[in-house]
Amino acid sequence: MAVLDENIPVFHYFEQLTQIPHGSYNEKELANYLEAFAKKHHLEYKRDGMDNVVIYQKASQGYEEKEPIMLQAHMDMVCAKAPSSKHNFASDPLELHIENGWLYANHTTLGADDGMGVALMLALMDDENVKHPDLVCVFTVQEEAGLYGAAGIDPQWLKAHRMISLDGETFGETTISSCGGRDVILTKPLRRVANHHDVYKMTVKGLKGGHSGDAINQERANANVLMGRILQHLMAKGIKYHLVDIKGGEKPNAIPVYATCLIATDTDITDEVINFFTSVKEEYQFSDEEIFVEVENAISDFAYSREDTWNIVNA
Ligand SMILES: [Zn+2]
Structure with missing residues (x-):
C-alpha cells in the first residue's frame, strides 16, 4: 500500500x-x-x-x-x-x-x-x-x-x-543565477633584465574578503583587481616601469584580501598611487571601507622586460 x-x-x-x-x-x-x-x-x-x-x-x-x-x-x-x-x-x-x-x-x-x-x-x-x-x-x-x-x-x-x-537546495527558494568555479593555470616564460631603477613595493590590504560564492554579491573589493587597476593607471599616466614581482590572494574560493607588487621605475610613484587609491576607496566606502594601499621602497637586481610587463599588466 x-x-x-x-x-x-x-x-x-x-x-x-x-x-x-x-x-x-x-x-x-x-x-x-x-x-x-x-x-x-x-x-x-x-x-x-x-x-x-x-x-x-x-x-x-x-x-x-x-x-x-x-x-x-x-x-x-x-x-x-x-x-x-x-x-x-x-x-x-x-x-x-x-x-x-x-x-x-x-x-x-x-x-x-x-x-x-x-x-x-x-x-x-x-x-x-x-x-x-x-x-x-x-x-x-x-x-x-x-x-x-x-x-x-x-x-x-x-x-x-x-x-x-529542478535541483534546488532550499525549500521555497529559486536560484536565478549562481556562480561557478573554474581553475585557470596560465604559464608564460618571462624575460628578466638587469635592474638599475628604483624599486617600489605596493601592498593593497584591509579588505574584508569572504567566500567567493557566499559574499560575491556584497560588492567587496578584490585585491588582485585593485592592484591591476593601480598598474593600469600608472601605465595610462605614461609612467614607464618594469614589473619585478606580483602576488595576490590565497585560495581559489576566497575573495583575495591582499596583493603585493614590486615595480622598478625612475619616477617616484608614491603620490600618484596614493591619490589614485583615494578615488578607489570612495567607490568602496559603503562595502569595504578599510581598504588601503601602502607604498614602500624595496630593492631588486632584476626586473621583467617592458614587453612582458605590458603583457602581464594587460592580462
Ligand atoms: Zn541534486
Missing part, C-alpha cells in the same frame, strides 16, 4: 521512484522506467549509452508558437545509511514512512535529491490541464558522482534556450 497520497501525481511518481534502486552508476532500471513512461504517453524520447534520457512533449493547444522550455533533474541519488541498516542500495526498494508530516526512509537517504525533480517532470507531463510550450525534459545520470551525465549528453538533444533545473 502506498505511503504517500496516490491522488497527488507528484507524490505517486516520487513513491514509484523510491521503489527502484537508483544510486549513481545504477540508473539503468530508472531509465527503463522513464522509457516506459514515454512509450505509454506516446512521447518522443532519446536515451544514450550512459542512460541519460530526454523526453519531449509537444506544446499545449495555443502554445505552439511559444519558446520551448527545458526542465532538468538528475536520476541518481546519494546512497547513505545508518550503520545499523542492512539496506542494499543496489537491489532494495526504499522503505518509506511519514512522521509528523515529514517523509522519511528507514535509516537511509530518501533520494528527494533529485527524485522530486524527476517526479515533478513526470507529473507535469502526465497532467493534461497544465498549459505549456514544447517541453524538453532532461533526466541525467551520475550527477552526484561529478555531473558526468550532464557532461556526456548530446547537446543536439537540448532544443531550448531556457532551462529550469
